[in-house]
Amino acid sequence: GMSIIVKYLANIGTMGMTFIMALLLSFFFTIDKDDLFKFSKSFLKGPYSWFFNDVYYFAKIFVNSFGVVLETQFIIALINTAITTTILACMKMPQLFSLALLIFFMSMIPVAGVIISAIPMMLIGYTVGGVKYIIYIIIMLCVVHALEAYVLNPKLMSSRTELPIFYTFVVLYVSEHLFGVWGLIVGIPVFTFLLDILGVKSDHICRERLKKFREKVK
Incomplete structure (x- = not known):
C-alpha cells in the first residue's frame, strides 16, 4: 500500500513539473508569438519545403x-x-x-x-x-x-x-x-x-x- 501511495505521489510530482514547464513555455510562446510565426514559416520555403509543407499539413490536421x-x-x-x-x-x-x-x-x-x-x-x-x-x-x-x-x-x-x-x-x-x-x-x-x-x-x-x-x- 505504501509503495502505491509513493508511486502516485511521484506521478503527481511529475505532472506538476510538466504543468509548470507548460506554463513557462506558453509564456515565452505568447510574448514572442509574431517572431516565432515568421521564423517557423521560413521552413516552408527553400529546397526542402515539400517536406515541411507535408509536416505542417499533417500537424494541422492532428492538432485540430x-x-x-x-x-x-x-x-x-x-x-x-x-x-x-x-x-x-x-x-x-x-x-x-x-x-x-x-x-x-x-x-x-x-x-x-x-x-x-x-x-x-x-x-x-x-x-x-x-x-x-x-x-x-x-x-x-x-x-x-x-x-x-x-x-x-x-x-x-x-x-x-x-x-x-x-x-x-x-x-x-x-x-x-x-x-x-x-x-x-x-x-x-x-x-x-x-x-x-x-x-x-x-x-x-x-x-x-x-x-x-x-x-x-x-
Whole structure:
C-alpha cells in the first residue's frame, strides 16, 4: 500500500513539473508569438519545403482533431463535476466548493484523476458519516466513471467529430485495449487523423465545405 501511495505521489510530482514547464513555455510562446510565426514559416520555403509543407499539413490536421477531444473532455469534466457535487450536497458534505474545484480539475486526468479526487472525499466523508459514507462515495465514483466511459465519451465524441456513435464506441474500446487509459484520449484524434489522410468524409462535412466554397465564390 505504501509503495502505491509513493508511486502516485511521484506521478503527481511529475505532472506538476510538466504543468509548470507548460506554463513557462506558453509564456515565452505568447510574448514572442509574431517572431516565432515568421521564423517557423521560413521552413516552408527553400529546397526542402515539400517536406515541411507535408509536416505542417499533417500537424494541422492532428492538432485540430486533438483540440476537439480536449474540448469534449472539458465538457465531460463539467458534467462529472455537476453530478458529483449534487450527490455530495445531498449527502450534506462540507467544503462543497473546494471539492467541486478538485473534482473538475481531476476529471481532466483519465482514471488517475478519479483516484486522486477520491482520497479527500473519503476522508471528509468518514468524518461526516463514517464507513457508510465511504461506501456511498465509492459507489458514486464507480457509477459516474461508468457513465463517462460508456455514455458521455462515445456520445459527445461522436457529436464533435461527426462520427457515428457505433464507430466512436468501437474506436474507444479498441484504443483502450491497445494503449490503455490514454487510448481514451488519443484514440479519436488518431482515427480522425487517419480519416483525413485517407480522404474519408461524411456527407454532412462535404456539404458544409461545398457551401462555404460557394459562398466564397459569390
